[in-house]
Amino acid sequence: MSDHNLFPDVLRCLLTPDQKTGRWNGHCLDLDVATSGKDADQAWHNLRAVVRLHVEHCFTNWQDGLKFRASDEEVATFAALAKKHNVRREKITFNLVPPQKFEEPPPLWIEAVEDEGGVLLGSTSGSRIQ
Numbered sequence: 001m002s003d004h005n006l007f008p009d010v011l012r013c014l015l016t017p018d019q020k021t022g023r024w025n026g027h028c029l030d031l032d033v034a035t036s037g038k039d040a041d042q043a044w045h046n047l048r049a050v051v052r053l054h055v056e057h058c059f060t061n062w063q064d065g066l067k068f069r070a071s072d073e074e075v076a077t078f079a080a081l082a083k084k085h086n087v088r089r090e091k092i093t094f095n096l097v098p099p100q101k102f103e104e105p106p107p108l109w110i111e112a113v114e115d116e117g118g119v120l121l122g123s124t125s126g127s128r129i130q
Contacts (some may be wrong), residue, residue: 012070012078013047015040015088029070029078031055045090052092058099 012029018036027034035045035050058065070078094116 011051011092012075014050014078015043015047018072026050029074030064030068032068032070048090048092052094055094056096059094060099063099 008030011031014025014027014029016025016027017023017040018025023036023038024040025034025036026043028047028051031051031054033047033050034055035043035046037046055066114120
């Protein structure tokens with residue numbers, strides 16, 4: 001574990017193809033966050049971004065979100081695959097802001113409407129996500 005004991009020194013991740021969609025899934029086992037991409041490189045890029053955002057947000061606002069740990073089975077699967085396949089490894093630099101003291105935050109609503117083409121458009125508290 002690292003000095004701050006919030007997460008391991010190395011975050012184990014799996015990149016796997018989805019047979020149904022042809023996309024690649026990226027899953028950080030140690031934080032249980034996931035994303036996808038059209039190919040392995042994009043899934044890796046997206047996963048690094050999701051991990052960075054998750055760690056930075058949780059460090060400041062909800063450190064319990066950093067307490068998840070991969071199961072022994074997931075760790076064993078990762079270790080077995082790492083022996084057989086190429087392992088991607090990159091350093092991630094985090095911008096960790098010390099935890100803030102907040103009073104009860106106002107509620108945040110999130111809405112989504114799926115159009116006929118299957119594209120999701122949504123809004124969060126008046127902000128538009130496209």
